[in-house]
Amino acid sequence: MVAQRAFGKVWLIGAGPGAADLITVRGARLLADAEVVLYDALVTPEMLALCPQAVLVSVGKRAGQRSMAQIAINEQLVDAARHYSRVVRLKGGDPMLFGRADEELRTLEAHGIAVEVVPGITAALAAAASAKQPLTRRGIARSVAFFTSSNAPDHPEQTTLPACDTLVQYMGGREAIKTARGLLALGHAADTPVLVVENCSRADERIFRLQLSDLEAGLAACTGPVLMMIGAAMAARQPE
CATH class of the missing domain: 3.30.950.10 (Tetrapyrrole methylase, C-terminal domain)
Structure with a gap:
């Protein structure tokens, strides 16, 4: 019988307001080590250039436009943690302010997935x-x-x-x-x-x-x- 693979770890990282050089040093370091990055609509291409090694998954939500439902984003995070050891959820601004972090933290915690929050400039x-x-x-x-x-x-x-x-x-x-x-x-x-x-x-x-x-x-x-x-x-x- 093949043992079930343990979950990886998820980092909720604040990308800051937009400019790539306004992300924190810790956030940039974790991006450079990430295996997969699930990123918001407002995250710029310059920011994504900091993680060329990672699989990039757009889960953007924009007001007034068709976008991925939050429950689907939660499911993608769990699925990513099943397949990768180092998962980054990259959010515009700071994850803990209008970033829907509560829903994502609840989902990850319910599955016993290790999670860390890295603040960003709001x-x-x-x-x-x-x-x-x-x-x-x-x-x-x-x-x-x-x-x-x-x-x-x-x-x-x-x-x-x-x-x-x-x-x-x-x-x-x-x-x-x-x-x-x-x-x-x-x-x-x-x-x-x-x-x-x-x-x-x-x-x-x-x-x-x-x-x-x-x-x-x-x-x-x-x-x-x-x-x-x-x-x-x-x-x-x-x-x-």
Whole structure:
């Protein structure tokens, strides 16, 4: 009788916001040793060039587009761990923030598969760095909330907004307009500063400075992934 092969190990690695040189040293080292890499839609070809030895499997999910269901991704991870010793699940940004890590960790743990999480630079921090716009500012903003309007299937739509000095909306392309209208309805000033970063950290990155009242028109030209930062801390610095 042939003994059943033990499972390999899975690493959930944060690829960071997009630029290949913004992945952590640990993440890059593990990519270079991986036998198979299951990667997200926002992972760039330059990032995948760090693991030329690996079998590459696209499991990308993009808002508003047909994509692989999460349950299918979970099954692919388990299957990969059956056939390979070193499996990497490469996620955009940080795995533990809007990265569906909970579902994947639960599945791997249920099968007794060893798993490790390697953090990455989340898009909000990279966007703030690109724009040279701190998310906090002494005397103006001391709290930050990251949120998204995306929900799991069969879950009610999220209608509340965080109460915070600086709001950062992930995956905000289509939902940002709804957010702006909601904030205006709650009494936020029409001239509240908004900073929009499209294709964060990539060669085609674009940064827009807007006000809450003109957000709808300002997003019309955006076609890539959008992150939106709202609040008084987003006001352009004045010369001292």
